[in-house]
Amino acid sequence: MNNIRPNIGDPLIELSTPSLLIDVPAMDHNFEVIAQTYAGKICKMRQHAKNIKSPIIMQRQIDAGGTLNGVCAAKVAEAEVMVEGGIRDILVTSEVSSQSKLRRLASLAKIADIKLCVDNPKNLEQVSQIAVDAGSEIGILIEVDTSMGRAGVRSPEDGVLLAKKATELKGVRFMGVMSHQTVEGWADRETRFTEGRRYIEICLEVKKAIEDAGIPVEMVSSGETFTFDVAPEIEGVTEVEGGTYALMSVTNGYMEDFEIAAKVMATVLDVRDEYGFIDAGLQCLGGPMGVKPSVEGHPDMEFVRMDASESCLRSSGPFPFEPGDRLFLLSAQQDILVNRWDSFVAVNGNTVEAVWDIPARGCHH
Amino acid sequence: MERPVFKPLGSSLYDLDTPSLFVIRDRILTNTKAYRSQVCEMGKRLTPNASIHRTPSLCRLLNQNEVYVNTVSEALEFSNVISGRITIGRAFQPSQLATILAISRIVPIRVVASSENQICEMESLVHGKTENVSFVLRVSGLPEQRGTPLKDLNGKQEFISGYLVSDIGVEDSITFLSDICPQLSLSGLPVIVESTEYLKPDALDVDFDELVEGLHPFKGGPDFSVGVIAAVVSTPESGKAFLDCGQKAISTDGGVPTVADSKSLAIERMSAEHGYLVWKPGEASIGLGDTFILEPASISDTFNLYDYLNIVEGEILVGLLDIQCRGSYS
Numbered sequence: 001m002n003n004i005r006p007n008i009g010d011p012l013i014e015l016s017t018p019s020l021l022i023d024v025p026a027m028d029h030n031f032e033v034i035a036q037t038y039a040g041k042i043c044k045m046r047q048h049a050k051n052i053k054s055p056i057i058m059q060r061q062i063d064a065g066g067t068l069n070g071v072c073a074a075k076v077a078e079a080e081v082m083v084e085g086g087i088r089d090i091l092v093t094s095e096v097s098s099q100s101k102l103r104r105l106a107s108l109a110k111i112a113d114i115k116l117c118v119d120n121p122k123n124l125e126q127v128s129q130i131a132v133d134a135g136s137e138i139g140i141l142i143e144v145d146t147s148m149g150r151a152g153v154r155s156p157e158d159g160v161l162l163a164k165k166a167t168e169l170k171g172v173r174f175m176g177v178m179s180h181q182t183v184e185g186w187a188d189r190e191t192r193f194t195e196g197r198r199y200i201e202i203c204l205e206v207k208k209a210i211e212d213a214g215i216p217v218e219m220v221s222s223g224e225t226f227t228f229d230v231a232p233e234i235e236g237v238t239e240v241e242g243g244t245y246a247l248m249s250v251t252n253g254y255m256e257d258f259e260i261a262a263k264v265m266a267t268v269l270d271v272r273d274e275y276g277f278i279d280a281g282l283q284c285l286g287g288p289m290g291v292k293p294s295v296e297g298h299p300d301m302e303f304v305r306m307d308a309s310e311s312c313l314r315s316s317g318p319f320p321f322e323p324g325d326r327l328f329l330l331s332a333q334q335d336i337l338v339n340r341w342d343s344f345v346a347v348n349g350n351t352v353e354a355v356w357d358i359p360a361r362g363c364h365h
Numbered sequence: 366m367e368r369p370v371f372k373p374l375g376s377s378l379y380d381l382d383t384p385s386l387f388v389i390r391d392r393i394l395t396n397t398k399a400y401r402s403q404v405c406e407m408g409k410r411l412t413p414n415a416s417i418h419r420t421p422s423l424c425r426l427l428n429q430n431e432v433y434v435n436t437v438s439e440a441l442e443f444s445n446v447i448s449g450r451i452t453i454g455r456a457f458q459p460s461q462l463a464t465i466l467a468i469s470r471i472v473p474i475r476v477v478a479s480s481e482n483q484i485c486e487m488e489s490l491v492h493g494k495t496e497n498v499s500f501v502l503r504v505s506g507l508p509e510q511r512g513t514p515l516k517d518l519n520g521k522q523e524f525i526s527g528y529l530v531s532d533i534g535v536e537d538s539i540t541f542l543s544d545i546c547p548q549l550s551l552s553g554l555p556v557i558v559e560s561t562e563y564l565k566p567d568a569l570d571v572d573f574d575e576l577v578e579g580l581h582p583f584k585g586g587p588d589f590s591v592g593v594i595a596a597v598v599s600t601p602e603s604g605k606a607f608l609d610c611g612q613k614a615i616s617t618d619g620g621v622p623t624v625a626d627s628k629s630l631a632i633e634r635m636s637a638e639h640g641y642l643v644w645k646p647g648e649a650s651i652g653l654g655d656t657f658i659l660e661p662a663s664i665s666d667t668f669n670l671y672d673y674l675n676i677v678e679g680e681i682l683v684g685l686l687d688i689q690c691r692g693s694y695s
Contacts, residue, residue: 004438004695014460016458016460016461016695017695018694018695019695050637050638074637074638075609075638077367077368077369080368081368094598094609094638094639095598095599095607096598097596097597097598097599097609097653097654098382098383098596098609098654100370100382101370101382104370119599119601120599120600120601120653122653123653126653145601149605150599150601150607150636150639150641151598151599151601151607151639152599152601153601154601154602267458269455269456269479269511270479270480270511270512272505272508272514273508275508275509277479277511279455279694279695280694282616282618282663282666283665283666283669283694284692284694286612286618287618288612288616288617288618288635289617289618289620289621304509304534305509305533305534306618307533307561308416308435308665308666309416309435309436309454309455309694310435310455310511312509312510312511312534314509323479323483333637335613335637336612336613336637339613339637339670340669340670340692341692342366342692359366361366362366362367362368362613362670362671362672362691363366363367363368364367364369364384364609364610364613364614364670364671365367365368365369365370365382365383365384
C-alpha cells in the first residue's frame with residue numbers, strides 16, 4: 001500500500017500524486033438527492049458497498065436519509081467489513097457456493113441481519129444446512145435475470161419452485177426477489193424510464209407468481225443508479241440497489257441529478273508538443289477492456305496509451321500543461337477505480353477534510 | 366484489503382479460498398534461471414522489473430538482487446529486502462527527497478529522468494547529501510514515448526550515467542531497438558533497454574548493455590506459471606456458468622483471461638464481480654463449486670489487485686507472500 005498518507009488540513013497542492021480524491025460537497029449533494037427522492041416513499045435506497053467499499057461513507061448516506069439503514073454487498077468479505085463498520089442490515093447480491101464462505105456468512109448472521117440471493121435449489125439446500133449448523137438464519141431473495149443474461153432464474157416457474165423450497169427449509173427465511181439490470185450507452189430520461197420499467201416488471205412477474213402460489217413476498221430489491229427515480233414509482237418495489245450515484249463516473253453522466261465526486265489527481269511528468277505524460281496509469285485508474293478516463297475540463301484531451309504506472313495524453317493543440325502541473329482525471333468505471341486504492345482523500349475546496357480508508361478494497365472472497 | 370480464509374501450507378491449490386492469486390514455484394524459478402542465462406550469454410546485464418510482481422519477498426525467491434521499479438514508494442518497500450541497486454523509472458519530486466536519501470543510505474539508487482533539466486534539478490537536491498544516487502536519461506524514439514527525443518541529445522553527459530530506451534507503444538521491438546540502440550551506443554555510455562512486454566531472447570542480438578524486463582518469470586516457459594483460481598457460483602443455463610472472479614479480481618486491462626489447460630472452455634466476458642464461463646453443449650459438465658484456473662491477460666495489473674500471493678508447487682501450497690507494493694503509486 002501507499003506509504004505516504006496526507007493529514008487533515010493539508011492543502012490539496014501538497015498531496016503526493018496520484019491520489020484518489022472525493023469532492024465532499026459533490027458527494028453530499030448526491031446523498032441529498034437520494035434523501036429527497038425517497039422521502040415519504042415506501043421504497044428506499046439500499047446503497048451498494050461494491051462501489052464505495054467504505055462503511056464510513058455508507059453511513060453518511062444512511063445519516064442523510066432515504067435509505068432503509070442497510071446496504072448491499074457483492075461478496076461475503078465485503079459484508080464482513082460493513083458489519084464491522086457498524087451496519088447491521090446486509091444483502092449479499094451475488095450467489096455464494098463455497099462452504100467456507102457460507103460458514104462465514106452464517107456466523108455473521110448471528111450478529112447482523114444477513115440476506116443472500118440464490119438461483120439454484122441445491123445452493124439453497126447448502127445455505128440452509130450451513131445456517132442450521134451455525135444456529136443462525138439467513139434471509140433468502142431469489143435472483144431474477146431480467147436482461148443481462150447473468151445469474152438468476154429465467155422464469156416465474158423456477159422462481160416459485162425456489163420460493164417454495166425456501167419456505168420449507170430450516171435456517172433460511174424466504175423474503176422476496178431481486179434483480180440487476182443495466183442500460184447501454186447514453187440513456188435519456190425516456191429511455192431510462194421505459195427500459196427500467198420493462199426490466200423491473202420482469203422481476204415483479206416472478207413476485208406475482210410466488211404470491212399466486214400462496215407465499216407472501218415482503219421484499220423486491222431491484223433497480224440501480226439509472227433507475228433511482230424510476231423504481232420508487234413502480235408499485236411493489238421496496239428497495240433500490242444503487243451504488244454508482246454516490247461518486248458517479250463519466251459514463252453515467254446522463255444522470256444529470258448527480259455530480260462527479262471521485263477524481264484522481266495526477267502530475268504531468270513530461271510534455272512534448274501535443275503530448276503530455278502523467279504519473280497515473282492502469283494500475284491506479286483501471287482500464288477494463290480498453291475503457292479510458294477523461295481529463296476534467298479538457299474534453300479535447302484523449303488518452304493515447306495507458307501503461308502500468310503512467311499514461312500518455314494528446315491534446316488537440318499544444319499540450320496545455322507544464323511538467324509538474326496537476327490535473328484531475330474522471331473515471332469511466334468507478335467501482336473498478338475504487339477497488340485499486342486503499343484510501344480516499346476527502347477534500348473540501350482546496351483542503352483535505354478527511355482520509356477515509358477503503359477497508360473492503362480487495363474483498364474478492 | 367483482501368480477506369481470504371487462509372489455508373495452512375500443505376493444502377491443495379484447489380482448496381484455496383476463491384478467487385486467489387498464485388504462482389507455480391518451480392516454473393517461475395526455471396523461467397527466471399533460463400532467461401537470466403540467455404541474457405548473460407549475450408554479454409548483457411538483466412535488471413528485473415519488480416513492479417510487475419510488486420512483491421519484495423518474491424525477489425528473494427527469484428534471487429533478484431537488483432531491481433527496477435516505477436515509483437519511489439515501491440523503491441522504499443524493496444529497499445527493505447534487496448541489497449543491490451534499485452532503479453526508479455521516473456524523476457522524484459522535491460517532496461520525495463527525504464525518502465530518496467533514506468533509501469540511498471541502504472542501497473544505491475539510479476533514477477531515470479525524462480530530460481537533462483530534470484537530472485540537473487535532482488542532482489542539485491542530492492548534492493553533498495549522498496553519493497549513492499545516479500541518473501539515467503530516458504530517450505524517446507517516438508512522439509508518444511516519454512523522454513528526450515533522440516535528435517535532441519546534445520552530447521553533454523554531465524551527471525548522466527546511461528541512456529534508457531523503452532519499447533513501449535512499439536509494434537516491432539526488434540526493428541525499433543535495432544535502429545535506436547546503435548545510435549545511443551556511440552555516446553560511449555551504457556544503453557539500457559526497458560522492455561514492456563516479454564522480450565523474446567532473439568531480441569538480445571541487438572546492441573545494448575542492460576535489459577530491464579519483468580515478465581520472464583511468468584511468461585518465459587511453455588506452461589502457465591501465474592493464475593487465479595476461481596469457483597462457479599451459478600449455472601443458470603446450459604453452456605454457461607458464472608465464476609466468482611470478475612474484473613476486480615483479475616485484470617481485463619489487457620483483455621479477458623483464458624482458462625488454463627482447456628480448449629473447450631472460454632471466458633466470454635467479465636463484469637466487475639463475475640466471469641462468464643462458456644462452453645459448447647456436451648463439451649463439459651460443470652456444477653456449483655467447481656474450480657478453474659484463469660490465466661490473466663495482464664499479469665502486472667492482476668498482481669496489483671491482491672494483497673497476498675500464494676506460492677504453489679505440484680498443486681500444493683508451499684508459501685504465502687505479502688504483495689507489499691500493491692497500491693504504491695506515488
